[in-house]
Amino acid sequence: MPAPDSGGISVVDNICRLSPDLFADACQHILSYLQGQTSGVDAAEISDRFLRAGVRLDHDALQDMIRFLLLTFRSAGKSNVSADGLVSQLEEGNPGWSSSSLQVLHRFWSEQGAVVHAQQEAQALLSVGQLVDLQWKLGMAVSSDACRSLNSPYVTLLLKIARPSGEIIQRAFELTVPQFQNFHRQFKEMAAVMETV
Structure with a gap:
């Protein structure tokens, strides 16, 4: 060494x-x-x-x-x-x-x-990863083999996370509009708490 x-x-x-x-x-x-x-x-x-x-x-x-x-x-x-x-x-x-x-x-x-x-x-x-980027887009389901309720909006989230090792990974998931609104509300609450620290 x-x-x-x-x-x-x-x-x-x-x-x-x-x-x-x-x-x-x-x-x-x-x-x-x-x-x-x-x-x-x-x-x-x-x-x-x-x-x-x-x-x-x-x-x-x-x-x-x-x-x-x-x-x-x-x-x-x-x-x-x-x-x-x-x-x-x-x-x-x-x-x-x-x-x-x-x-x-x-x-x-x-x-x-x-x-x-x-x-x-x-x-x-x-150790947990660090959020590097968050992207979202609104979509509409128009065809599906398994879903009965089409024409319902959804939000796709794409997260980029830097692991403690330095590797950057991506994770994507879909939420209904009410789930996304709840997600947004929780983020606002976290931001408000972090401002008081």
């Missing part, structure tokens, strides 16, 4: 500059987020701790480090990789890792990897 460069210095080089305790602190911030214990990774707090310890990283280098660790832990969580497997993958991707940094990663992943994996599985089950 190659590390991106930040101003000529790789993320791995920046990580290896940190003391094991400082690196462990950064890992804990990220793992707490991935376990659902915090709402995000506070880069400013991590930066303050680095500065108090005498380590200066520019904003981009710190963001690269956080992104790299998030990606590494997320990927390991999705794949349910063991701590030994994670360390092996990292060493294969970049031989510049220090043994102390790899030991910190091994220890944290041994202790918390299963929780990250479980959290990611739960998020995958609970």
Whole structure:
């Protein structure tokens, strides 16, 4: 797993500059987020701790480090990789890792990897798509093998939904005019509620 460069210095080089305790602190911030214990990774707090310890990283280098660790832990969580497997993958991707940094990663992943994996599985089950587009058209049934009441209007809805994976799917369905009016009323109620939030 190659590390991106930040101003000529790789993320791995920046990580290896940190003391094991400082690196462990950064890992804990990220793992707490991935376990659902915090709402995000506070880069400013991590930066303050680095500065108090005498380590200066520019904003981009710190963001690269956080992104790299998030990606590494997320990927390991999705794949349910063991701590030994994670360390092996990292060493294969970049031989510049220090043994102390790899030991910190091994220890944290041994202790918390299963929780990250479980959290990611739960998020995958609970994740819903985002409505990208909604189109509708009014039609009239003029012939049918199964329907007795012809010449009745209907509304066709076409929804485009972006799944959490990024894939966009389309779903189409038909409603009677009263069903569509109820659908419209419910959308207006949701919009009114969302404006108060």
